[in-house]
Amino acid sequence: MSKTFLSWSSGKDAGFALLKLLQEGIRPDLLLTTVNADYQRVSMHGLRVELLEQQARSIGIELLKIPLSKNVSMESYNRIMRKTLSQLKDEGFTTGYFGDIFLEDLKQYRKEQMNKAGMKAEFPVWGYDTRTMALEILDYELEPVVITVNAKYFDNTYVGRNFDRRFLCDLPSDVDWCGENGEFHTFLHNAPFFKFPVSFSLGEKTYREYKPCSKEDSRNFGNKSRSKAWDTGFWYVDLLPG
Numbered sequence: 001m002s003k004t005f006l007s008w009s010s011g012k013d014a015g016f017a018l019l020k021l022l023q024e025g026i027r028p029d030l031l032l033t034t035v036n037a038d039y040q041r042v043s044m045h046g047l048r049v050e051l052l053e054q055q056a057r058s059i060g061i062e063l064l065k066i067p068l069s070k071n072v073s074m075e076s077y078n079r080i081m082r083k084t085l086s087q088l089k090d091e092g093f094t095t096g097y098f099g100d101i102f103l104e105d106l107k108q109y110r111k112e113q114m115n116k117a118g119m120k121a122e123f124p125v126w127g128y129d130t131r132t133m134a135l136e137i138l139d140y141e142l143e144p145v146v147i148t149v150n151a152k153y154f155d156n157t158y159v160g161r162n163f164d165r166r167f168l169c170d171l172p173s174d175v176d177w178c179g180e181n182g183e184f185h186t187f188l189h190n191a192p193f194f195k196f197p198v199s200f201s202l203g204e205k206t207y208r209e210y211k212p213c214s215k216e217d218s219r220n221f222g223n224k225s226r227s228k229a230w231d232t233g234f235w236y237v238d239l240l241p242g
Helices: 012-023 049-059 074-090 104-116 130-139 165-169 215-221
Strands: 003-007 030-036 063-068 093-097 120-122 143-150 184-190 200-209 233-241
Touching (some): 030 049, 074 093
Parallel strands (some): 003 030, 030 063
16 A cells, blocks of 8 residues: 655645545645754744644644754755655655645646655645635634744734634735745644644744855845745744643
C-alpha cells in the first residue's frame, strides 16, 4: 500500500485541502512542515512548534518537522528537501498533496521537485475561486486565526483577528481573499476533523523585515514579476499555548 503526505502549513489552505481529501476518502499518512530550527517556529507563519504539535495530535495524523536554519538559502532548502523526499520515497511514499490554489510557477516547482524524487504531486484545491474557497472555509466550520500579515497591505490591528466574514469585509480591494499572494497567513485552531480545539491566547505583536540569504535570492528581490513574493515587512502575533 503506497503512502501519501500533505504539505502542512498549519493554516487554513492546508486545512481546507485536508478537508477535501477526507471528503474523497483519502487520509494522508503524514503531515510535512518546515520549521525554523533556531526559533522553533513554523517557517513563514512564525507559529510556535508546540501549537503545531497540538494541532497534529488533534487531527490524528503523524507530523514530520523539517528543521531549517533561519538564514537558509534556496540552494540549501532544495538540498534539504531532496534528502527528505528521498527518505520518504524509501519508506513507501508515492504522492504528496499541496494546498496551492493558483500560483502556476509554484505548482510547477513542486511537481519538478517531486518528479526528481520519483513521486507525484497532487493539488486538491487547485483552481478554486478564492472568494468561494474563503466562504466555504467558513461554511464548513474551519476556524482559522490570522497570525501574520504583509505590512504592505495591513497594519498590526489585523493580526490576532479571526478569519471570519467581518475580516473578509475589511480586506483591502487588492488583497486576495485567501492571501494566496502572501498577503496574510493563518493558524487553524479548530475544524470538524479535529478531536479537540487547540487552545491559545494572543501574545506580543512584532514587526520584522527580511533580507535575501544568497546572491540567487537577492536577484529575485529585483525581479519585478516576483515582487509580491519578496515583500519583506511583516506583522506577527505570538500565539501562546493555552
